Amino acid sequence: MKAAVVSNAGPDWEIREVPTPTPGPGEVLVRVRACGLCHNDVLVGQKRFPFLGPGPIITGHEAAGEVVGLGADVRNRRIGDRVGVPWMQGSCGQCAYCATDTSLTGQTAMGCASPRTTGVTVQGGHAEYVVASASGTVLLPDGLSYEVAAPVLCAGYTAWSALTDAAPGPNERVAVVGLGGVGHMAVQYASACGLETLVVTGNPEKAGTARELGAANVVTSGTELAEIGGADVIIAVTPSASQASEALQGLRRGGHFVVSGIFPDGSLDLGPRSTFWARRQRISGSTHAGPARLAEALDLVASGRVTPMFELFSKDRIEEAVTELTRGTSRFRAVITY
Template sequence: MPTMKAAVVGEVNAPWVLQDVPMPEARSHQVLVKIHACGVCYTDALLAQGVLSLRPFPMVLGHEGVGEVVAVGEGVTSRVVGDRVGLPITQRPCGRCAFCRERHPDSFVTANNCVAPVLTGVNVDGGQAEYIAVDAEGTVLLPDGLSYESAAPTVCAGYTVWAALRRADAKPGARVAVLGIGGVGHLGIQFAKAAGYHVIAMTRSPDKHELARRLGADDVVSDGAGLKAAGGADVLLHTAPTHGPAVDALKGLRPWGKLVLMGISAEATFPLPALAVTSHAFEIVGSAHNGPEYLAEALRMVARGQVTPMIEIFPKERVGEAYERLLTGRLRFRAVVTY
């Protein structure tokens, strides 16, 4: 049986180890993708640490894979050999449950409501490997000219923040605050600026102030009081890993403002100041990718150079180091592994 290299997580809290595993084949309605790059996401860490437990170990993670179609299975008409594709997390829904019968667009809402979804790198093996076989409809075509290295983090992190901004549905000229200047937040600043908003970056790290301005922030503040003094925000994009700073940031949210929660945190609850939410008519909005059209938009914006992911590139032989740097917070800002 042919083999390939893949990053295998053997057990809870184990390191990622590059080793030989069986090479998959494209079955009916699947394509075989030669992975060129795959991003490392914080959700990968939650899976590797057992915080999210959706299948047994060992496992191959990775839901930010991008590459080239090298074979197509029976019945595939939407993809051909040579297509450059990305592999978002929601590969396909079951198509039969009550939720699926309502015919919603595939998104992370589908992943959490379909009774048996196939989730790339979550409940089936993912893109931290040289090859992956996936449902053809679980791929997205990459724009011409977009590098695999820049496409990889856009498939999840860029998708997440752009879909959140679109879900906020802010008016032209609105003031958008981005809380947290990390793997998602540094993209949030750029997407919000590219969309024409007044952007306020929120960070407690003084060393990130100048970077936030280079990324496009019009103002940089450290907390809710600073946000209010700067004129407040109509939309607050919460990209920080913990919820405390977002609760504080509500002090600077303008009346009828929207707080948008995205991504996955290890903190299960969000403590809201009930009086402030009620008296200012705040909206608390959940955002979960929200449909593949937003991923296509995000990829086009990156391809046009309006948004540039800040990445550190690791060859597959250093995949364990990429994961370790994620855990220790030493990335600026996304790790991308090449295969």
């Protein structure tokens, strides 16, 4: 099969011929039709995340396609099923973490001693075929194309998990910090729920698009957000730790600040003499919140209430897609077809 391989030598992505994998017990073979490109794929490719699988790296945890092969003992998937393969595929079931939690969430991926995570501990979906544990796949809603489903499998899942974890009240105001792959989905999910939604972006050129996505207002910083009354819930999906930290300025008293995603070069900074405690503000983390949340995220897209925006690339143009993502010039998401 053809796969987008990152060699051990460096960060270059290359389409190469590699052996097609065979599904083992409990696993399915998926013919990948589309796979989204996540920031974390690039970080794995740059070796900034350890890749624990054997041989050259095939990243990709937004793979959508159909089941074309079944290993032994697979009862919950059939040949021809349309599925998605997200990041979290399985946990070891034997470690101290698994003794208390066996759910397939991002939390389990970080807590389990030996998790099975797509494109991180096992080969991922930037390839014509991927093997996944059957129970780690998600059935795609009828009528949802593979290309549109792909960005939901991480970006949409992350955004919807953050919003449901933040649990805004029906009349509360939500602000999304960062308008990229995850942020543009978060704005749509929040506004699809009828919430007054604002966007904090350092790029004023994105203001028009933010409004088209459902934002009632667009500001450039947390300070500016505070000037227009602040927000009850702030969802930080920016990779910039400093931008997220500054956005705390826009949180109302009693508000909830949710950090969702990775800061590759820093961490949240409350600043000197922060009095967030006296304002009874909450700061919490969020990650993929389990298959039920993913199914909801997909259903909202299938219903047409939320629409991922992405640029489609054929597999031989993957390097171009990676370059755009690295430079921050891609339009929200790149989806690669295989």
